């Protein structure tokens with residue numbers, strides 16, 4: 001039998017996981033990985049450490065270049081992919097045409113743009129960005145970070161730990177608004193402020209102020225002047241759809257894929273930040289954008305499925321082939337990319353594995369304070385169980401008997417068990433509420449985190465020095 | 468590969484396994500270290516053996532060394548590897564706790580700024596928890612051997628239940 005030719009566009013976590021899983025099932029196939037970056041596979045979330053010089057590029061490389069051969073992967077570094085010709089089963093690259101039998105698109109995401117650019121304005125997405133910032137850093141006495149999402153805050157944290165004060169401009173009223181709820185973000189806000197950060201909430205950039213020496217600061221739409229010699233933009237990411245624009249693939253927010261991570265074109269797969277795949281949301285439905293993912297939910301929400309008969313499971317035509325895009329979403333997360341890449345790779349090599357659906361979840365650690373959030377984090381209309389005290393904050397949100405989301409701060413053990421409960425819609429409400437009430441019967445949210453709570457927290461943190 | 472098995476109905480919840488685990492992973496294998504290094508009275512998790520509350524008896528949890536470890540998929544630093552057993556390398560771990568978030572069994576524990584898991588007490592003949600358990604509720608054996616024992620046990624239980632019945636009939 002002729003060896004299959006697999007072509008993978010993208011050398012990120014999704015692409016590499018795909019490649020390894022193809023190789024597991026198909027020992028002969030030719031696997032080619034194309035990337036427009038000039039580095040072998042590295043850990044994207046760790047580039048903020050490279051940015052401040054804490055780690056060198058080699059230290060966050062996860063698959064050194066000479067190892068690619070060992071698994072029979074051909075790496076085409078620094079090669080831009082231009083157009084997809086799916087009918088002819090080829091793509092055009094800067095180094096000529098590439099034929100394929102199976103194609104895997106894992107082109108990841110690009111940072112959202114702001115209408116300003118020029119010297120001193122950076123985004124953090126690639127190793128190249130990080131190296132650029134590192135080269136610029138000696139000039140910087142104070143930095144500005146625009147965006148309060150995970151990437152912006154991570155960049156700010158890296159700068160703070162490197163001893164550079166940071167002004168953080170956030171368009172919403174709290175930091176990490178997509179990850180944490182308001183209460184838990186207060187903890188982080190306090191820690192950040194104690195370590196040299198200043199926050200500007202509900203603000204946007206109106207103007208960039210430059211002097212002869214370079215960037216001087218920005219003016220917010222409230223008219224405040226924010227000082228800084230460098231601006232890092234972390235306003236979130238959007239899927240990198242450049243190469244699929246006219247290729248005939250179904251695209252919504254990202255490339256739409258079915259449960260096998262296959263696009264509407266046979267033999268063409270997508271995964272990672274670029275794919276819009278199945279997600280599990282157990283948010284109680286009171287909006288009209290309803291979709292049923294779980295058979296059980298149609299029983300429990302009988303009322304809502306009568307209101308929206310088109311989305312109930314009795315109509316397979318609307319949900320099986322290309323389900324409504326509202327239960328598909330882009331989740332730009334590392335573990336999600338890894339799992340999707342795994343599923344895509346195995347299916348490309350001939351297996352039939354279904355993706356059970358992702359849950360938005362994030363694990364963060366700043367100044368020694370750990371937090372994990374998963375599923376929905378805002379309690380609009382759902383019932384919640386809450387525990388707070390001793391530098392620990394735990395909030396569980398329920399939809400009927402099932403867990404719909406959780407925010408854990410301080411004590412994150414068992415986070416995986418909870419995530420598992422969300423992914424499988426397990427009825428865990430009674431267990432969790434009784435565990436919470438046993439821990440601390442008289443907990444209330446009213447009182448703000450007292451100083452003593454933070455001091456016990458910090459005494460724990462100072463232990464890190466011991467290790 | 469030998470594994471640690473927990474036999475729940477033998478456990479009385481004394482916590483000797485936990486203590487033994489903490490001591491085993493302390494610098495000089497003495498319980499003094501893990502107890503003294505943190506403000507006393509704080510809940511601590513130096514031990515790699517964990518007990519989940521909520522059950523009527525505390526239930527130790529350990530890594531199952533999955534075929535497709537979701538902890539490994541989530542790891543952003545490549546610290547987790549799989550060779551016979553799933554392991555995490557202490558020096559490579561950056562403490563992002565993706566693994567804690569992803570393991571459906573809660574088998575990875577955050578400890579200060581590193582993730583730790585049961586390493587089955589490498590370089591010892593028997594894991595410390597197995598040695599410590601006064602009830603023989605934790606055993607260390609090949610999974611085939613354990614399954615065999617379980618089968619025998621179930622057969623014995625059944626026979627013990629059935630004999631009085633048979634006698635009554637006779």
Ligand SMILES: Cc1cc2nc3c(=O)[nH]c(=O)nc-3n(C[C@H](O)[C@H](O)[C@H](O)COP(=O)(O)OP(=O)(O)OC[C@H]3O[C@@H](n4cnc5c(N)ncnc54)[C@H](O)[C@@H]3O)c2cc1C
Pocket residue numbers: 009010011012013014015034035036037044045046047048079080081082106107108109124125126150151154240242243271272273274331332333334335337362363
């Ligand atoms: C600073 C930072 C911190 C993060 N922290 C976290 C975190 O804590 N937790 C978390 O879950 N996630 C985090 N993420 C997100 C995580 O890194 C991504 O979800 C993950 O890397 C996505 O992997 P991917 O394989 O889908 O895409 P990518 O890693 O973006 O890979 C895309 C690949 O496609 C290639 N490519 C794109 N277009 C072309 C083209 N036209 N031609 C050729 N090649 C092309 C690129 O060269 C690249 O190799 C973070 C991201 C950043 C930037």
Ligand code: SF4
Pocket residue numbers: 529530531532533536537538539553569570571572573574575584
């Ligand atoms: S830590 Fe959890 S997910 Fe990882 S191998 Fe062990 S049991 Fe499996």
Ligand code: SF4
Pocket residue numbers: 538541542543544545546547555559560561562563564565566567581582
């Ligand atoms: S905490 Fe350490 S071992 Fe766990 S995922 Fe992060 S880097 Fe990997």
